[in-house]
Amino acid sequence: MVLLISDLPIPSVAVPVVIILCRELFISALREWMATQGLRGAVKVRSLGKWKTAFQMLSTCLLLIFVTDLDEENKDGNLIKLFGPIGKYAFDFCLGTLNISAILAVLSGWEYVKAAKVALDDRYETILGTFLHILSFV
Numbered sequence: 001m002v003l004l005i006s007d008l009p010i011p012s013v014a015v016p017v018v019i020i021l022c023r024e025l026f027i028s029a030l031r032e033w034m035a036t037q038g039l040r041g042a043v044k045v046r047s048l049g050k051w052k053t054a055f056q057m058l059s060t061c062l063l064l065i066f067v068t069d070l071d072e073e074n075k076d077g078n079l080i081k082l083f084g085p086i087g088k089y090a091f092d093f094c095l096g097t098l099n100i101s102a103i104l105a106v107l108s109g110w111e112y113v114k115a116a117k118v119a120l121d122d123r124y125e126t127i128l129g130t131f132l133h134i135l136s137f138v
Contacts, residue, residue, distance in 0.1 A: 001056075004063050012095050013063070016102035020056060022134045023105040027112050034116055043112050052104035059097035066091055106135065 001017045027043075034043050113131060 001060060004060070008063070008066075013098065016098045019102040019135070020105045023109040026131055026134060027109055030112060030116060039116075042116050046108065046111060046115075048104060048108040048111055052101055052108050055097050055101035055104060059094055059101055062090075062094040063098065066094060 001020065005014045005017050031040065031043050034040055109131065
């Protein structure tokens with residue numbers, strides 16, 4: 001996903017990628033911490049996280065196709081050559097799936113934090129504050 005930002009340095013790619021990466025780091029840390037507390041089951045994989053992963057994989061694969069086949073000089077021409085007259089719409093579809101996966105990343109991250117609330121007790125507000133602080137930078 002970081003390669004997408006380097007090849008397509010536009011906000012419509014960079015912002016969702018940063019949101020997704022922040023969520024991944026945060027949830028990985030939360031899961032590891034919960035495992036050390038013996039409460040790994042509290043943050044087990046949920047269906048919203050699976051939908052996020054599906055949209056993320058779809059958008060990443062499709063955007064990598066665009067990135068590898070586009071010339072800097074003639075992006076629009078290459079889109080039409082690759083996908084016919086619907087090339088621009090196909091690229092917008094890719095960006096749409098990336099944005100959906102970013103929204104699902106935030107929602108599923110929130111769901112994991114809520115699920116861990118029982119185990120976190122008084123530390124909940126600190127971790128929640130950290131999660132919201134990370135999102136405020138994006």
